[in-house]
Amino acid sequence: xxxxxxxxxxxxxxxxxxxxxxxxxxxxxxxxxxxxxxxxxxxxxxxxxxxxxxxxxxxxxxxxxxxxxxxxxxxxxxxxxxxxxxxxxxxxxxxxxxxxxxxxxxxxxxxxxxxxxxxxxxxxxxxxxxxxxxxxxxxxxxxxxxxxxxxxxxxxxxxxxxxxxxxxxxxxxxxxxxxxxxxxxxxxxxxxxxxxxxxxxxxxxxxxxxxxxxxxxxxxx
Amino acid sequence: xxxxxxxxxxxxxxxxxxxxxxxxxxxxxxxxxxxxxxxxxxxxxxxxxxxxxxxxxxxxxxxxxxxxxxxxxxxxxxxxxxxxxxxxxxxxxxxxxxxxxxxxxxxxxxxxxxxxxxxxxxxxxxxxxxxxxxxxxxxxxxxxxxxxxxxxxxxxxxxxxxxxxxxxxxxxxxxxxxxxxxxxxxxxxxxxxxxxxxxxxxxxxxxxxxxxxxxxxxxxx
DNA sequence: GCAAAAGTGTTTTCAATACACCCATGG
DNA sequence: CCATGGGTGTATTGAAAACACTTTTGC
Numbered sequence: 001x002x003x004x005x006x007x008x009x010x011x012x013x014x015x016x017x018x019x020x021x022x023x024x025x026x027x028x029x030x031x032x033x034x035x036x037x038x039x040x041x042x043x044x045x046x047x048x049x050x051x052x053x054x055x056x057x058x059x060x061x062x063x064x065x066x067x068x069x070x071x072x073x074x075x076x077x078x079x080x081x082x083x084x085x086x087x088x089x090x091x092x093x094x095x096x097x098x099x100x101x102x103x104x105x106x107x108x109x110x111x112x113x114x115x116x117x118x119x120x121x122x123x124x125x126x127x128x129x130x131x132x133x134x135x136x137x138x139x140x141x142x143x144x145x146x147x148x149x150x151x152x153x154x155x156x157x158x159x160x161x162x163x164x165x166x167x168x169x170x171x172x173x174x175x176x177x178x179x180x181x182x183x184x185x186x187x188x189x190x191x192x193x194x195x196x197x198x199x200x201x202x203x204x205x206x207x208x209x210x211x212x213x214x215x216x217x218x219x220x221x
Numbered sequence: 222x223x224x225x226x227x228x229x230x231x232x233x234x235x236x237x238x239x240x241x242x243x244x245x246x247x248x249x250x251x252x253x254x255x256x257x258x259x260x261x262x263x264x265x266x267x268x269x270x271x272x273x274x275x276x277x278x279x280x281x282x283x284x285x286x287x288x289x290x291x292x293x294x295x296x297x298x299x300x301x302x303x304x305x306x307x308x309x310x311x312x313x314x315x316x317x318x319x320x321x322x323x324x325x326x327x328x329x330x331x332x333x334x335x336x337x338x339x340x341x342x343x344x345x346x347x348x349x350x351x352x353x354x355x356x357x358x359x360x361x362x363x364x365x366x367x368x369x370x371x372x373x374x375x376x377x378x379x380x381x382x383x384x385x386x387x388x389x390x391x392x393x394x395x396x397x398x399x400x401x402x403x404x405x406x407x408x409x410x411x412x413x414x415x416x417x418x419x420x421x422x423x424x425x426x427x428x429x430x431x432x433x434x435x436x437x438x439x440x441x442x
Numbered sequence: 443g444c445a446a447a448a449g450t451g452t453t454t455t456c457a458a459t460a461c462a463c464c465c466a467t468g469g
Numbered sequence: 470c471c472a473t474g475g476g477t478g479t480a481t482t483g484a485a486a487a488c489a490c491t492t493t494t495g496c
Contacts, residue, residue: 003269004268004269005229005267005268005269006227006228006229007228007229007269008228009230009310046226046299048225048227048301048308049308050301051299051300052297052299052310053299073296073297075294076273076312078267078272078273078274079272080269080270080272087269087270089230089273091297159475160475160476161474177475178476178478179458179459179460181475181476181477182457182477182478183457186457199466199468199473199474199475200473200474201467201472201473201474202466202467202468202473202474202475203465203466203467203473203474203475203476204466204467205474205476206476380448381449382447382448397485397486397488398448398449399450399451399487400485402448402449402450403450403451403484403485404485407484417494420446420447420448420493420494420495421446422445422446422447422494422495423445423448423493423494423495424446424448424493424494425493425494426448426449427448427449
């Protein structure tokens with residue numbers, strides 16, 4: 001094998017979730033120098049024996065204990081000097097998880113990640129700040145059109161005000177409650193659970209869930 | 222460097238153009254066994270000293286003599302056994318060129334590529350058939366919303382019937398001439414050249430061109 | 443004047459927007 | 470009964486879709 005064609009590839013995972021109607025990304029604090037104390041995205045070098053998706057899943061298993069996350073491709077960074085020293089490409093992926101499951105698993109572990117509001121990303125190692133902002137921008141672009149993806153954020157029951165504040169947080173603008181409800185009802189992909197959310201204040205909100213088969217329910221295409 | 226982390230990456234380019242209102246992709250015939258006589262996408266192994274985009278441009282320069290193409294990321298294929306023998310990842314890119322320029326350059330060269338209608342892809346080597354179909358599907362998804370991209374297909378003057386048949390060919394459906402014209406006129410990104418196309422038959426069509434600064438002209442966002 | 447292809451206007455439909463009042467609950 | 474947040478209906482606007490006749494050119 002000619003040396004000129006040998007490359008290393010880093011698989012970098014951006015794990016998103018929603019908590020209290022806000023989209024958050026999972027970061028870990030680097031324990032050693034350089035960049036000690038800065039935040040990082042979970043990543044690993046790709047082995048010759050695994051696919052990108054397998055590598056990403058192994059990484060997330062290692063960092064969080066979570067298994068079988070579905071990843072979507074985000075970007076590839078191939079600048080020669082993106083890292084000091086060896087040339088390493090970055091293949092970045094987006095994964096979405098349910099925060100309840102994560103919390104249950106985190107409970108048993110020593111290393112704890114922290115969820116950061118996507119509008120409040122901290123100082124990060126190397127180009128991880130660029131990578132996570134790129135992934136967030138990718139997410140913003142596709143989420144409003146990809147109902148399978150938003151379903152990953154809400155695999156269980158949720159209320160429309162929760163869903164609405166998620167979009168408001170993602171898009172950084174206020175939406176009208178009546179129009180928001182009308183749109184989602186007309187999509188015909190929600191099921192009324194006939195249940196209501198335990199409330200803290202005011203009238204309790206109805207709980208909905210996504211239908212099993214979203215694609216069949218959507219009229220377009 | 223640990224051997225387990227050494228990978229080879231193939232940069233695979235999908236070059237599209239439009240000819241007679243049909244979108245075509247540039248393929249070359251493989252000259253040697255295996256797969257002799259089958260068609261292939263221009264590709265090269267990524268060197269440690271170049272970025273993905275640089276590699277793609279070097280590849281296209283080598284195959285066609287064309288320079289400075291703007292590429293957009295399509296997909297990454299990382300299946301372990303996508304090729305027999307060594308494990309090589311494929312990073313696939315999409316580029317768009319003006320067929321007139323290509324023809325001028327092709328004229329001086331021995332190896333000639335062939336433009337294939339995207340609805341008539343021939344037998345291809347290895348997984349290049351999968352790759353080109355994936356790139357075509359990617360193109361279909363973004364072209365209707367990306368006016369900078371369609372502008373790359375028509376850098377010079379064009380007629381609305383030409384543009385319409387391009388979309389009809391891409392989307393595999395007939396469009397209404399009146400509605401098509403209305404939509405493009407309202408976008409406010411076309412300039413009337415006050416000229417008309419040389420015709421073969423019937424009334425000559427008006428020639429338009431894309432405005433210099435499309436983004437400023439679009440109302441949305 | 444006729445064949446061939448381009449240009450044009452109106453109506454309908456549907457989704458997105460704007461907007462204000464009533465309802466259910468806890469305390 | 471009141472504070473808090475959730476649920477609801479109607480009118481307007483704008484884009485997309487449906488649809489048929491006239492105009493320009495070459496021959």
